[in-house]
Amino acid sequence: MAEPLLELKDVRSGYSDAVVLDNVSVSVGAGESLAVLGRNGVGKSTLLLTIIGIVRTMRGTIRFKGQDITRLSPDKRALLGIGWVPQEREIFRSLTVEENLTVASRPGRWNLDAVYALFPRLKERRGNMGDQLSGGEQQMLAIARTLMTNPSLLLLDEPLEGLAPIIVEELTAAIRRMAEDEGLTLILVEQHADVALRLTDRAIILERGLVAHAAPSAELLSDRATLDRNVGLKLESA
Ligand SMILES: Nc1ncnc2c1ncn2[C@@H]1O[C@H](COP(=O)(O)OP(=O)(O)OP(=O)(O)O)[C@@H](O)[C@H]1O
Numbered sequence: 001m002a003e004p005l006l007e008l009k010d011v012r013s014g015y016s017d018a019v020v021l022d023n024v025s026v027s028v029g030a031g032e033s034l035a036v037l038g039r040n041g042v043g044k045s046t047l048l049l050t051i052i053g054i055v056r057t058m059r060g061t062i063r064f065k066g067q068d069i070t071r072l073s074p075d076k077r078a079l080l081g082i083g084w085v086p087q088e089r090e091i092f093r094s095l096t097v098e099e100n101l102t103v104a105s106r107p108g109r110w111n112l113d114a115v116y117a118l119f120p121r122l123k124e125r126r127g128n129m130g131d132q133l134s135g136g137e138q139q140m141l142a143i144a145r146t147l148m149t150n151p152s153l154l155l156l157d158e159p160l161e162g163l164a165p166i167i168v169e170e171l172t173a174a175i176r177r178m179a180e181d182e183g184l185t186l187i188l189v190e191q192h193a194d195v196a197l198r199l200t201d202r203a204i205i206l207e208r209g210l211v212a213h214a215a216p217s218a219e220l221l222s223d224r225a226t227l228d229r230n231v232g233l234k235l236e237s238a
Contacts, residue, residue: 011060035196038206083151089142093131108150115144136167
């Protein structure tokens with residue numbers, strides 16, 4: 001079997017002396033999408049921060065494209081093809097939309113035309129400054145800017161959080177196009193379990209720093225007992 005694109009083996013990570021994740025083993029194959037679910041504060045963002053290298057791995061290994069990246073800096077991991085869209089979005093507020101998109105772009109499938117086709121709203125706002133955008137537009141810009149670096153793996157941290165329903169729909173459609181039509185490999189951290197499970201191939205549920213459950217997303221979507229046990233997962237009515 002081909003080696004997965006990303007593989008975490010028995011990873012322990014956290015902040016200073018506080019261990020947040022322990023014994024976490026996860027792999028993601030090229031073209032796969034993985035949802036990371038779990039209650040508030042369980043370590044979902046920490047998992048993404050560990051993969052991009054901002055949070056230190058204390059034990060275990062992380063391999064990406066066959067290479068051990070456990071000790072590589074976040075910059076080096078980004079250059080290897082890991083794209084991270086932080087929960088805080090962190091767009092450049094004093095640059096225009098188009099400047100935000102081109103400032104760190106790298107050649108590949110995702111160029112201005114391609115991201116504007118995915119997010120037509122950004123094309124309309126191409127001359128607007130970052131601080132003139134709504135929260136939803138900022139989220140689109142944060143995703144589009146990372147796509148412009150042409151990553152092999154995209155890490156999305158709660159991209160739908162706090163957004164109006166109409167924007168959630170637009171973003172959900174865009175994420176679906178990235179995953180299903182473009183075959184982009186992605187890891188989606190999301191509080192809205194139903195939405196995340198409909199967008200992805202596989203899912204893990206984190207609990208007390210461990211992977212408590214792993215299943216195909218379609219299977220977990222109909223497994224209300226397991227989802228209900230994870231109190232705090234946001235569920236629409238079944
Ligand atoms: N910079 C930090 N320093 C110390 N502890 C932190 C830091 N960031 C997060 N933590 C702690 O790590 C644990 C996991 O946090 P994390 O943000 O990864 O959880 P989460 O599952 O993403 O939660 P949420 O859904 O609320 O974003 C929490 O107990 C949190 O308080």
